[in-house]
Amino acid sequence: MSGSKCTRLTGALVKPVLDSVDSVLFDCDGVIWRGDQAIPGASQVINLLKESGKKVFFVTNNSTKTRKMYVEKMTTMGLNATEEEVFGTAYCSAMYLKNECKLEGKKVYLIGSNAMKDELQAVGIQQTGVGADHISGKQVDWANVDLDPEVKAVVVGFDEHFSYMKLNRALQYLIRQGCLFVGTNRDTRLPLEGGKAVPGTGCLLQAVETAAQRQAQTVGKPNRYMFDCVASQFGLDPSRCLMVGDRLDTDIMLGSNCGLKTLLTLTGVSTVADTEAHQKSGCTERQGMVPDYYVESIADLLPALQG
Amino acid sequence: MAGAFGFKGCQKIRGPQIRNLLEAKDFILLDCDGVLWHGEKAVTGAATVVNSMIRNGKNVVFVTNNCTRPREKYVHKFSRLGFTDVMLEQIFSSSYCSALYLRDVVKITGQVFVMGCEALRTELQEAGVPCVEEAEDPDATIYNCALAPDVKAVLVGHDDKMTFLKLAKASCYLRDPDCLFLATDIDPWHPLSGGRILPGSGSLTAALEVSSGRKATVIGKPSRFMFECISSQFKGVDPAKCLMIGDRLETDMLFGSNCRLDTMLTLTGVSQTKDAEEYRDSELTTNHSFVPDYIVDSIADFLPAFDEQEEQSN
Numbered sequence: 111m112s113g114s115k116c117t118r119l120t121g122a123l124v125k126p127v128l129d130s131v132d133s134v135l136f137d138c139d140g141v142i143w144r145g146d147q148a149i150p151g152a153s154q155v156i157n158l159l160k161e162s163g164k165k166v167f168f169v170t171n172n173s174t175k176t177r178k179m180y181v182e183k184m185t186t187m188g189l190n191a192t193e194e195e196v197f198g199t200a201y202c203s204a205m206y207l208k209n210e211c212k213l214e215g216k217k218v219y220l221i222g223s224n225a226m227k228d229e230l231q232a233v234g235i236q237q238t239g240v241g242a243d244h245i246s247g248k249q250v251d252w253a254n255v256d257l258d259p260e261v262k263a264v265v266v267g268f269d270e271h272f273s274y275m276k277l278n279r280a281l282q283y284l285i286r287q288g289c290l291f292v293g294t295n296r297d298t299r300l301p302l303e304g305g306k307a308v309p310g311t312g313c314l315l316q317a318v319e320t321a322a323q324r325q326a327q328t329v330g331k332p333n334r335y336m337f338d339c340v341a342s343q344f345g346l347d348p349s350r351c352l353m354v355g356d357r358l359d360t361d362i363m364l365g366s367n368c369g370l371k372t373l374l375t376l377t378g379v380s381t382v383a384d385t386e387a388h389q390k391s392g393c394t395e396r397q398g399m400v401p402d403y404y405v406e407s408i409a410d411l412l413p414a415l416q417g
Numbered sequence: 418m419a420g421a422f423g424f425k426g427c428q429k430i431r432g433p434q435i436r437n438l439l440e441a442k443d444f445i446l447l448d449c450d451g452v453l454w455h456g457e458k459a460v461t462g463a464a465t466v467v468n469s470m471i472r473n474g475k476n477v478v479f480v481t482n483n484c485t486r487p488r489e490k491y492v493h494k495f496s497r498l499g500f501t502d503v504m505l506e507q508i509f510s511s512s513y514c515s516a517l518y519l520r521d522v523v524k525i526t527g528q529v530f531v532m533g534c535e536a537l538r539t540e541l542q543e544a545g546v547p548c549v550e551e552a553e554d555p556d557a558t559i560y561n562c563a564l565a566p567d568v569k570a571v572l573v574g575h576d577d578k579m580t581f582l583k584l585a586k587a588s589c590y591l592r593d594p595d596c597l598f599l600a601t602d603i604d605p606w607h608p609l610s611g612g613r614i615l616p617g618s619g620s621l622t623a624a625l626e627v628s629s630g631r632k633a634t635v636i637g638k639p640s641r642f643m644f645e646c647i648s649s650q651f652k653g654v655d656p657a658k659c660l661m662i663g664d665r666l667e668t669d670m671l672f673g674s675n676c677r678l679d680t681m682l683t684l685t686g687v688s689q690t691k692d693a694e695e696y697r698d699s700e701l702t703t704n705h706s707f708v709p710d711y712i713v714d715s716i717a718d719f720l721p722a723f724d725e726q727e728e729q730s731n
Contacts, residue, residue, distance in 0.1 A: 245577050245578060249577075249609060249615060250609060252577070252615055253609045253611075253613035253614065253615055254613065269581065270558070270581050271581065272580070272581040272584070273579060273580050273581070274576060274577045274578065274579040274580075274616065275577075277579070277616045277620060278615060278616055281606070281614070281615070281616050285614070298627050298628055298630065299588070299628055307585075307588055307589060307592060307628070308559055308585055308588075309581070309584050309585055309588050309624065309627075309628035310627075310628070312627050312628075313584065313588075313624040313625070313627045313628040314624065316620075316623045316624050316626075316627045317616070317620045317621060317623060317624035318620070319623075320605045320619050320620040320623040320624075321605055321606050321616035321617065321619075321620035322606075323605055323606075
């Protein structure tokens, strides 16, 4: 880790930094693409990194796609990627529930997407709850809603079908003895063009946590589990890894937590002013959100890779 | 009065002590759920106690966070369960007070986006506060839906019709710093009879606080606002002569403490003695605000106090 932090990575500085790492982990939203728009130059950078012998991984808190769906999206953007390189929270949550919670062959109540359902199924975990769930009947019916006795955990990811009824079902499961509680991530918002903002999984999770007066175990960044998933499958040396992201509180924090080098790109959520605010605060936790380096866009790495 | 050692102490009181306490108080503030009734079943003796308080010249007001019923329906419920002569003016619900806040404190000029039940919208409409009309459009998503113009407040309450789209719309309105963010209450869950619970307004408010990065202004207990409503509608309300009776430490007792009222916990609802004692014995002095001055098993414990009064006056 360099003595001074938050250095602008340009010109002659780029090559030595890239030479000092064997693996580069990329966040996706705000780094490689924004919505369905590729960030110009991003695919090229990643392809060149791989050609130069670096391992490349994609580490995203977005739980709405399976690894296969991510590869399909990347392919349309001219990015060469394989499923094994993709670590989204749908996949990582399934791994967590299987390996840490030992729920293979068991069932969960899922507030989440079909992608989550598919990743769970792939590791032998059944789910109930996916899809629309509208309110009907009266209050007394809701409190006495039918609960599947096989459900061992409540799992919360991004869900556009989130409703009071789902919140209620999650609560009723969680107040049962021994029910586990896992969330994919705590991101608060998905930024949209046109001045709208979509509430993130963090909002849905907070609703359930407040009702149940219980904290979920979260899988996604900045929790180190996602890095551990990658590292355990590929034998990575943290000191020779670079984490590239656009959010200080998830991507950069993950990097700091795991002893990786960290690079902020300004094509997404966080700004240089945000980094300065963290740097000036006296708080140790906030120092973990100050990146080693920053670039305007990951396309800034192109000259060093092409030269 | 507050404990002899200068600290509130969960004092269990009966008979003559209750009579003395009543004599010193002009205003009795009563929570409803878990104190006077459970669902449609009155707590034994509650109606007699309340009727006696009123007959004995006490000002009795009802202070409830339950925003799912307009005040007119509360009047009917009181009557149905044997509480005679309870008038609209004595009922202070978080939905009614939210309407007062918007109309009289904020003097709102634009529309209000309501995430709550019909009762909440009814109270607002009766106060002349315009609400955004929600179009039933099953195909609308946040990506293509229209947002109403001139939304000057988002009000969150108990909303069993809450959907992701509503959360998203509310979050969009809250991006405007001039749009107010109000919550009827922050109770995380509501008890139903039989020990069951349902998600409360607090869980929806928490979701919006996360998406907006803003804190809601809370109308209901434990915020002071409902007491301010009471004080502005009744003459001569002196906190020192008020008694707040409730069943939930985190709402009723904290409310009483915030308003400098004496507080009494009844054990027929959410909180138990051991909960109160945990707060009392806590090293965090802020936890002491949750501790009731007095504890009774039930509001029915007031009955002997009235028997004696009636004997004395005979």
